[in-house]
Amino acid sequence: MASSVPELYGRIAERFGELIRDCPRDGWEAASPCPGWTAWDVVAHVVTNHRRAVAGLEGSDYSGPGRGEDLSRAWEAASVEVKAALRDPAKAHARLGEEFGSIPFEEFVRRMACADTLIHGWDLARATGQDEVLDAEAVAVATEILLPEDGDIRMPRAFGAKVPSAVDADAQTRLLNFLGRRV
DSSP: OOOOHHHHHHHHHHHHHHHHHTSOTTOTTSBOSSTTOBHHHHHHHHHHHHHHHHHHHHTOOOOOOOTTSOHHHHHHHHHHHHHHHHHSHHHHHOBOOGGGTSOBHHHHIIIIIHHHHHHHHHHHHHHHTOOOOOOHHHHHHHHHHHGGGHHHHOSTTSOOOOOOOOTTOOHHHHHHHHTTOOO
């Protein structure tokens, strides 16, 4: 049985939080698989996207984490806000504006937050030498969402060119290769 959006997001968010908490003290400046980004930049990007989504829901302003900000606390606060909005039926079903594709908040979380947080979780794990195994259901959902958007996601500061996958590559590797990651 497929997980609900709050369940799926909850697992992905929990794993991302673990990767942040377990990041070696000297790992924050490690190069990530995202060109020009460190592990710190990857986490700051995900936190910023979460803050942006909640701000879009509430019609408020947001900002990304500053260099002195505790990323573990920033992540915890951002993910708690998303989880709370998913539990509130009015917020979960509220439509976000055009900037977000004019879709309900819950669908935005399924499409963007789950896929973005999942993939950047792998980036963070790779950069900091942690376990790179991704949630199998989340990989399937991200693949279902992202494959049809192939042409739309190939742009600067999004996803790079696809990397060919081995014939016997597993689903996680095929998704990561599709998104330009060398595994």
